[in-house]
Amino acid sequence: MRHLPTALLASLVLAACAQAQKPVALAPASIEDREPDVTRQVQSVLEAVAQEQLPRSALTDNALGALPPAxxxxxxxxxxxxxxxxxxxxxxxxxxxxxxxxxYRAPCGGRPLLVEINFGKGERISRLVLRAQ
Incomplete structure (x- = not known):
């Protein structure tokens, strides 16, 4: 009977340690890029955005409405x-x-960026989101 509280305490401590050592969720792994032309197109879009020279004609009306100049x-x-x-x-x-x-993930120094981009009819961008991962 004396050993019961000690065994119970030991099992609680072990359970707490196991809970504390659960692995941290890792960033999603990249997948095989079977469309390198699309990736190059996205890279070009990002370069144009970086230079503030993305032509408005590259975006659908909905994307234009969702992406104010600021x-x-x-x-x-x-x-x-x-x-x-x-x-x-x-x-x-x-x-x-x-x-x-x-x-896409865009490694950017110590903080990777996520690029979400959708292409609709006529290869026009219908959604473009850039956010920290």
Whole structure:
């Protein structure tokens, strides 16, 4: 009977240690890029955004409405802070009807950026989001 409290305490301590040592969720791994031309196209889009020279004709009307000039400028500042344009790593590719949706990681110093970009009809960008990972 005396050993019961000691055994109970030991098992609680071991359970707490096991809980504390659970692995931290890692960033998603990149996947094989079977469309290097699209990746180069996205790289060109990001370079244009960084130089604040993305032609409005590259965006659909919905994308234009969702991307005010101030937000595009902020994206350009974030990309320029990386120094050299980072090499993109494809994380995800999906399709929904005619819409092709991609997520890339852009290593940028100590804080990688995620690039979410959708292409619709006529290869026009229907969504462009740049955020810290």
């Amino acid at each position: 937000q595009l400028q902020a994206m350009g500042v974030a990309l320029r802070s990386c120094g050299a344009m980072p090499q993109l790593q494809l994380l995800s590719r999906r399709t929904k009807g005619e819409e092709r949706m991609y997520i």
